Amino acid sequence: MTCLLLPPVPASVGTARRWAAPLLPPDLRDSVVLVLSELMANAVALTTTEGRAAGAEDIEVEVFVDPADGHVTVAVTDPSDQPLPPAPVAVEAGADHGRGLLLLEALAHDHGWSPRACGGKRVWAWFRCRAAAPRRNGPRPEAAQPAGCACV
Known part of the structure; x- marks a missing residue:
């Protein structure tokens, strides 16, 4: 697993994209980078709207490429501590927000979130490598990965 800590500022979204892209398998790169951008933008927005000062607490970004089959989390x-909301059924054409969870559901093979013992939450997305056989009865990504790099 590779981990990056970034300040909760808009520029961190692009930094996360540029950092993650070379780590990803080519057949998943575009989908993973798009979802990562959305997750980062949401994390920055939530950190800002909840009144935390920029830089008060970093956003953690994790990328795990399974060496056995190329699946990516x-x-x-x-x-x-705000939970992940349910995805909307429809979004108005002119709306500025509301498509992130639709993108997540359309591009990731699985996704979810979990609260962290030290506060905050971890939102994850799992992508199956197109060349690999489907996983059968394997652990869900949130169970297979540690709950963050900085929170022990």
């Missing part, structure tokens, strides 16, 4: 941890 990405996770973003933020200091917000």
